[in-house]
Amino acid sequence: MADDNACFEEHFDNKIPGQWCADYFKPTNNAYQKDFDSSALQVQLDTAWHKARLRNDGQAGFVLKLYVYVPKPVEATTTLRRDTAARIREQMSRVAEMLRKQGITAGPATPNYMAVTQARLPDGPVVPNNTTFQRVQHVDTRQAAIDSAMQEGQQVATAECHLVRVKIQGVPVAMVVKISDIRSALGLPDYSLRPPF
Incomplete structure (x- = not known):
């Protein structure tokens, strides 16, 4: 029994490390989970084996159903925060540092969008890099092209x-x-x- 328990523990430790849960024997087909008792597992197994021995060819067709109830993983709730002006200013330096590290040249729209998005998230998550961010970068690129064309036009005009x-x-x-x-x-x-x- 100890070897079986160790085998179960090893198997489930691979699946959910550090969260060993008790294993239960289902005494009858209609037994509820609340009726399962992990402390009486050895007694229940001995009883099931004894009953199987009493049947004709019972040991050959002996099936043992063990259940392990694994708790659902608790998902971290991400509560959105208000994107106040102070939070946005606070996140601007973080966004600027991330853009500098990644070598992204950005106009005013990109850092503003990223700072507002980051200000809404709880502290800690990484600065977003999604399709909206890429679209805002495209807007910044187009705006830079328009600005340079206007500047050239102004130089010609003046x-x-x-x-x-x-x-x-x-x-x-x-x-x-x-x-x-x-x-x-x-x-x-x-x-x-x-x-x-």
């Missing part, structure tokens, strides 16, 4: 001279013209009339 094509006797000729001269000749204000977007 430049002192521009390349202008003029047709002289039906032939297009490229000329560098001072913008302030054209504005004064056409009566336009000294700022660009084209919006930056």
